[in-house]
Amino acid sequence: MSDKISAVNADGISEPFATETAPLEAFSQGERFGSSFRHLSSFGGGDHVGVALEELAPGKESNPSHYHMLEEEHVYILEGALTLRLGARAYVMKAGDYVCFPAGQKVGHSLFNHTDAACRYLIIGERNPNDVIVYPESGRVSVRLTGEGYSTSATMDYWEGIDSSSAGAQARAAPAQE
Known part of the structure; x- marks a missing residue:
């Protein structure tokens, strides 16, 4: 591994690099x-699309089950096998298998290594700064x-907390007293 912090040269040009060069x-x-993972896109100078080379150890899960409202994700298995948990279903994926999680597909996904060997895969996704991520297991919503994160149990009705009476409108329209 090198000590380089980026594949971008002194002239600001993104150059090719070996994946093991990325931290x-x-x-x-x-x-x-x-x-464990290497953020290939960041190291290569990219900021619109995220690409990471990940390795999931035996018995580990990648992250809590979640889905994205505005961001699409893709996974391509390079080596080994794992179980994709997609809502209430489970799918064994092996080298050469691919899956897409379209934005707004309201089914949580996570990856679990059910084998006794590491699994390596590419994960590719947008880097939408406005994304909303929902975690069905915990009820968390991340903005x-x-x-920030919020609990789905803390939902509000659209009009909750709003004084919709004429007195409320008059109070808001009254000039400030000095």
Whole structure:
């Protein structure tokens, strides 16, 4: 691995690079979740499309089940096998298999390595700064634009909290007292 922080040269031109040149990152959360990955698109100078080379260890799940309202994702299996959890269904995927998660497809997805060997895959997606991500298992809704998460149990009726009486309209229209 090199110490380069990007495949962009001094003239601002994105040059070809070996995937192992991109920094290897990893995360884990408890015993259930964890993976290692290389953000190829970021390293290569891209910012509209996200491409990562990920490796999922045996017995690990990639992330909590989720779906995107505005962002599309794709997964292409390079080596090994894993189980795609798509809503209430499960699909075994192996090298050469591909799946697309269209934006607004309201079915949670996650990847689980059910085997005793690591699984490597490419994950490709948009980088929509306005995306809304829904996590069916926890009821969390993430609003990327604000960087905040909300609970779906904390929903509000459209008119909740609004004084729709004529007194409410008059109070809002009254000039401020100085």
